[in-house]
Amino acid sequence: MVTTTDSAGREIIAQAVSVTRKYPGVTALDSVDFEIHAGEVRALLGQNGAGKSTLIRLLSGVDVPSSGTIRIGGRDLGTEGVRGATERGVATCYQELSLVAELTVAENFFLGRWPKGRFGIDSSAMINKARQTLARLGSDIDPTVEAGNLTLAQQQIVEIARALQDEPKLLILDEPTSALAHAEVALVLETVRRVAATGVAVIYVSHRMDEIRQIAESATIMRNGRVIDTVKVGESDTAAIIRLMLGTDPNAQKVVNPTREFGDVMLEVKNLTVLPKVTDVSFAARAGEIVGIAGLLGSGRSELLRAIAGFDRLDSGTVLVAGIAQSHPTAKLMRKAGIGLTPEDRKREGVLLNLGIDENIVMSDFAAVSRGGILSSSRIRKSAQDLAKRFQIKAHDLSEPIETLSGGNQQKAVIARWIHAGARVLLLDEPTRGVDVEAKGQIYAIMRAVADQGKTVVFVSSEVEELPLACDRVLVLRDGAIQQEFTAPDINLSELLEASMASHV
Known part of the structure; x- marks a missing residue:
């Protein structure tokens, strides 16, 4: 690996120089300059569609720029792809889990590159290497267990450990803690500190400001495919960072609906708990009302909706539909009561x-x-x-x-x-994900038309900026509990995003 330094003498591990990436009909990155140094933990911030994932794909060799240059270790990556990036020391742990459920943890570590022994694949070597790497995370996960038998949190830890096994120079972590409980988050953060202390550069993608303040010395903020600024985390308050993420006029778009009159309470949730993601949640939604639920990835949004719809068992609490209590809701009972859920994963769970x-x-x-x-x-x-x-x-x-x-x-x-099916309450989990701007507007209009007919709509979205456009009220779900409430027309986007990203109390 060629050693290059900046004007301050710091070793540059990776660079993007005037990088633009265009796809049909969209410019995902626009003249982006970026560099990260040895031993540095850099947070990468921005709303959905800001360009974070595209930059990660280019640095990882998954994609190539339309123009500009990606340099890893001082040399142009060109079209060498993932193999070239990996050989130069880039390891990426993506947000989406990629483990093969039917294989053991150790087998997942060495997928496609099995170590050979005298009599074929050296299983002992795989198990020992996996155990040693997991130990760096302070994890005692058994490498002989099938990955599909692990909890979601354990699977995420295995993903991170697998990314560390080849001693990378640059480790990219994309929302690594979204599925983890607090104790496991602390473990990951401590691991990142130890890794950075050895000289590894770490790009840390997260919206959780408490984590970012604990782990990152600087943060690069992206918006609309551009790098807006790189700031010192310790010298910037959350409100200032959010202003950079949103732009100069975050509330330029007007709320579509004026203050309205609503009917009786149609959906009421009392002290609902679904461990470990949802804790003692209570709220009510009325006929004719669109209630938005804002929350970052891993905040418990989907788990809350699935529990209300009867797909996940409640640990405690009650769901009432039109005043009738359902203390042990099942999908069949809730469907008969008039609850309809459009799931987050449309292709796998929403349609045949x-x-x-x-x-x-x-x-x-x-x-x-x-x-x-x-x-x-x-x-x-x-x-x-x-x-x-x-x-x-x-x-x-x-x-x-x-x-x-x-x-x-x-x-x-x-x-x-x-x-x-005659649903009286519609639970919409990320209904606008992956659709174009025209379709988004049509879905907003459908929600309003449905509400105007006296139905209740609960709208979950990770794109916080769209909630004021469609909702009469927005609840902020953070750390598995409702933390704050905003009511139209006084739903301020900056305050809403800050409430979603706020540190743990």
Whole structure:
């Protein structure tokens, strides 16, 4: 590895020089300059779509710039790809877990590069190496256990340990603690400190300001594909950092809905606990109201919605629908009570990709499209056509598989399914993720139209900036509990984001 230094004599481990990355219809990075030095922990901050993931992909060799240069260890990476970046000492631990559930922890460590012994694969060497690397994290996870039998938190620790096994010069951690409990977070942070103390540069992607203040000396803030500034964490307050993330006028977009009158309480949650993610949550939502839930990745948003819908067992607490208590809710009971959930992972949990668009729309209430207990193709077609028209679902033929639709149209079809089923409360978990701007606007309009008909909408989004555009009220979920509440028209985006990112109390 070639040693290069900056004007202060610090060793530069990685650089992006005037890097631009364009994809069809979008510029993901625009003339970005970035460098990180040996032993430095650099936080990388920005809202969704700011360009953080694209910069990580370029530094890791997964992608190449449209223009500009990526340098690792003083040499241009060019088109050498992941192998070239890895050989120069770049290791990346992505937000999405990549372990193979059916393989052991040790086998996952050496996936595709099995150590050879006299009689084939050297299993003992794999196990010993995995155990030693895990020990660097202070972990006693058994390397002979199948990865699928580990908790989510343990799987995340294995991902980080695997990234460390080749003694990297640059370690990139993308939201490494989002699935971890507080004790495990402390363990990861201490590990990062020890790693940085050996001279390894660490890029730490997180929205959690308490972690960033504990671990990073500096933070690079990105917005709209550009690096806005790099600041000393200890010299910058959270509000100042958020202003850089949002821009000069964070509240330029007006709230779509004025202050409104609402009906009776339709959904009430009392002291709901689903360990370890949700603790003693209470709130109420009324007929005609759109309630947003803001929270960072790992705050317990999805777990809260799944528990309300009966998919996850409650440790304690009660859910009331139209005043009727459900202390032991199941998915079947809550569906009958009028609860509909559109899940975060639309493709895996929200639709059946090989079934027709029409079948997906009516599948939550086949009785309504049956005649004498037998499904009626004409009733299916008529119901699906009415809802497709109402929700502006663009499809050439509703009998085509739903996988042929765009992400936005798939999402609208999932919402339409619950309207077909007569849901009184819609729980929408990241309904605008992965859809274009036009589809987002249409989904906001659908939420408002549904609320105007007297239904209740609970809207979860990690894109905090969209919540004031659609919601009558926003609850901030942090550390598994409701911490703050904002009511339209006084939903201030800067305050909302700061409340979501605030340090633990």
